[in-house]
Amino acid sequence: MHGRVKIKTTAQQEEEKRKEREKKLKIYVAARDACFSKRNEGIWDDEALQLTQQLLSSNPDFATLWNYRREILMHLETVKDKDEVQKIYEAELSFTESCLKVNPKSYGSWHHRGWVSARLPRPDWARELTLCDRCLSLDDRNFHCWDYRRMVVKMSGVPVDQELAFTDRLIGSNFSNYSSWHYRSTLLPLLHPESPEPPSPCREPPQSSPPPSPQTHSHRVCEEQLLKEYELVQNAFFTDPNDQSAWFYYRWLLGRAEREEMISCVYVNREEERVAVAFSRPVNAQSVGLFLVLDGQPQRVEWRSVHPCFKHSPVWICSLPPGTISDITNERNLTVHWTEKHTHRDCALYTGRTESWCRDSATDQELFRSELSVEKTSVLQSELQSVKQLQELEPLNKWCLLTIILLMRALDPLGYEQEMLAHFRTLKEVDSMRSAYYSDLCSKFMIENTILKMEYAEVRVFSISDKNLTTLCHLDQLLLVTHINLSSNHLQRLPPQFAMLQCLEVLEADNNAIENLEGVYHLPKLEEVLLKNNKISTLADLQPLASCPKLKRLDLRGNPVTQTANVESELAELLPSVTDLLL
């Protein structure tokens, strides 16, 4: 058409671009080869600086070239005076800056900049901070920049309060930013540490134990500041309840108390001449310096975990030399020392008694409440109120529901049991992708509740039937249980940890989906195993039972294994002690 502007065709443009590219490539390859040969010859001159600069400015991710450049710079440091070095490094800084404009996430450029900044005779940290701020304002999740910034802050000693104000600013402009929230969580304990007053008396464990070590409490924040932080983070999750970062920060604020490291239980059985020790966390007894002293006499014993698959375990057992405690008329005093932690626990085996134990119960330790750190109940209560308020507005928000569950558990795990179960049901519906996770979590909480109930009742019977359990946990807390009822749940296996139930006599697990009995292993007192209507399909699955010497009664009705040919005779061979077999 007449008068129309004529434009090069796409093919023409392509052709031109291709030629351009070829030309560029030629230059690039030539320069690269020149660099490599110079480096091989060990030449560290200005020309090499020029060449690497030329290459790196078009491709800042060429690590070898950065290395070569550093070699040259280190060489120059030895031959130039301080002012010249300063100049050279300042030029380096502006060079890396231009590289970062090409690729703001270039590992090589950021690293080089850090290296240069650290060697600069007179560094200008304020300038570096400004650069970081600019860079973060373009992309507030550039972790290279965050890393570099941390280095700058450390080197230049920026006051903590300024840094906190910096996170205020970033969170204000966009609160979906883990980096800023996390940074905040590291700054607050420095700026507003928890006052060093001792924990309230009611929290003190009944036994005299060493005061909490400073490390375990140093990451806590004073209450006044905490309340401000709760307010801040509430603003975030009320604004956008689907944003995870705020919820994670909130979870951090609520805290996760670290359990005191201790020996939580010592159990001794006269008849079997056996000692079982439970720890507050899984340990490797062979390497933590565990000593057994009997009536003042150190004993050489061999510690073994409850199941060979555990190198670390919260429960360890040992056999005493034969005859040491078998005389029922003697009173025996045991002490187990955990030398690594400078802690120990005594246990007296009185005359006429066949077994004895000494322990802190879960209720004494408030074990399950300490999922949250020690907070005033009133604070938790008001937090629960506001999160519930949000839940009224957003009944289907999973973070909100989860947080409510958490707070309820911290406040009154038994009292809120029904509400908790209802919330779990909603959670599984609204977030069906994670329904298995919620089932496991719910199982955990139900087990905790049952443990509490058992301990309040001061019995050794653990009964948790028909509660939709999908997993077993806290089994170290069940060391003393003699009778367990797991019927009518959704369990698929009795895991190796199940072997921690060292006192177990009766195992009821009817109506589950159990395929695997790995954990029913060397349970010295186990007499009765009821596994009606499960999914045990082969004789091999029953193999672990052979390690339980006292097993007499076994109910396998409704399991596929009963269809095996010669099942009866095979079982008689496998489990000779069983006298009462139901198939």
Added chain:
Amino acid sequence: MAAEDLPSEFDVVILGTGLAESVVAAACSRVGQRVLHVDRRSYYAANWASFTFNALLTWIQEIQAESLSEEVQDRSSLVEEGEELIYLSGSDSASISNLQVFCYVSEEAEEEEEPANTTEEEEAGAAGEGAAKEPSETESAGSKEEEAGEAAEGDEQAAQEQGEEPEADQPQPSAPPSQSEPTRKKISYTQLVKEGRRFNIDLVSKLMYSRGSLVDLLIKSNVSRYAEFKNVTRILTYRHGSVEQVPCSRADVFASRQLSVVEKRKLMRFLTSCVEETEEHQAYNGRPYLEFLREQQLGDNLQHFLLHSIAMVTEDTLTEVGLASTRHFLRCLGRYGNTPFLFPVYGLGEIPQCFCRMSAVFGGIYCLRHSVSCLIVDKDSNRCKAVIDSRGQRISCSHFVVEDGFVGADRKVATPTRLLSRAVLITDASVLPGDSEQQVSLVTVPPTDGRPAVNMVELSPSTMTCIPGTYLVHLTCQSVGSAYEDLSPVVTRMFCTAECQDQENRPAVLWCLYFNMADGSGVEPEGHDLPSNVYVCSGPDGALGHEHAIKQAESIFLKILPEEEFCPPAPNPEDIIYDGENTSPTSIGEEEEEEGLTAAGGEGEEKQQEQQEEETSLQPEE
């Protein structure tokens, strides 16, 4: 003006350089049409123009002096057989009316500030004088009379000023030295004039919706490379006698101190739910938006924000309209910043000029101070064959586009003339001082007592529209009375207009201008008593965005060239082939944009990025 004649043949002749005309010019040139674009005025952009302070004073003078209309010359000698003439109107003076100027600063910069003792007023009657240059007692007396008249009508403000003035004359000298704030540096009128070139004062007040049709067009056509933009940084509203920030983005809501956490949730939830149209929304079709909002149980705070500042509608607007408007607002959020709006650096007058430049780059010929006096119409086909320009040259054309002001009243479809009321204020502080002094704010003032809702835009010096230490404030509303009657109550409520000791510490108005402008939204491009290939562009409308003008330009373009694409992306300058022949438009027009090509590519303005990076291609500065 070179004595050379213009070429005698064009495809499209356009009279008037307003936004729609300029877009049509760019679009036509872009696809190879020969375009002649003329304007009778000495400046670009017609009523969309931006002026320096001095140029604005000249403009005011011209408006006030606008009586000498050109003599209509008889052009019948140029008419051939079977043709007839349609004479165009010589001026568009009718579009501006009720112009009033007030100056509240002293003439000279004085150390011991003697407060301005006069309220100057320039009226249409006081024509020709250097506007507000010599405040004389007679003039201020005149204004008193004027205000007394208004006071009689119950105008409180006038009464207030009147009451203050005598006081200002005498006892003042004793009071201010003790009271005056040492921090606030007074700016004198002399200073305003001296630094007048640093102002860019828009005749219209609009903002660019970041996903509006103007921004889309700027991006699509690559015209954006000719301009820079700033984010509007906050939305404010006037409520219960004070200015509050409207939380509209996620970050605002999070940071807001006025909202409770529950309100925050409700607001966020409402905004999220608005994005998609639901059946619940449809159920309210035909019922007022306010009713819909009430049903949402949002509370007064949120209801106010949503109705007046986010949807920017009135209480009786229908739900579907309110929701559509809310949606538009939300879609525009976050594209360039925390508000939905952009503002062009150096003022809105830049935008029509950018399109003119694009037209010139593609061969359009430009003449200012050059008009078309009449059209030559073929009687048989009732089509415009040619135009006769103001110098009597006959120029044939296939299409003629004209600004509605130049169309004689006898040829226009009689539409009730609607007016916009405008006020332009130069103030010394922001209506809501914040962390930064460089805020660009939209302030929504809801309707009260039968007075219409007012949109107020406060520009900081960062937009290059005013000098440091001042703010440029634009007020716009649909007229009920004169601009002064409509807007001065808002001005007196929110600002300090006389040199009084105001305890509330409101920003002081240094200088202000009131005028009414015809509302272009009522003018149709067709249907007038005009040949079928003549298209009328309306002037600025009262809406906040530019949709009206852009839509109009596109529809005119599609009528002229139904087969062609509207403003396809301009090629990169290096891809244009120059083969010597017929490519570079020789400099005929006196105002031709010769630098067009170099500016397009030479500087390689980073603003223009790849297609896929559309989000940043219209990159706001900073």
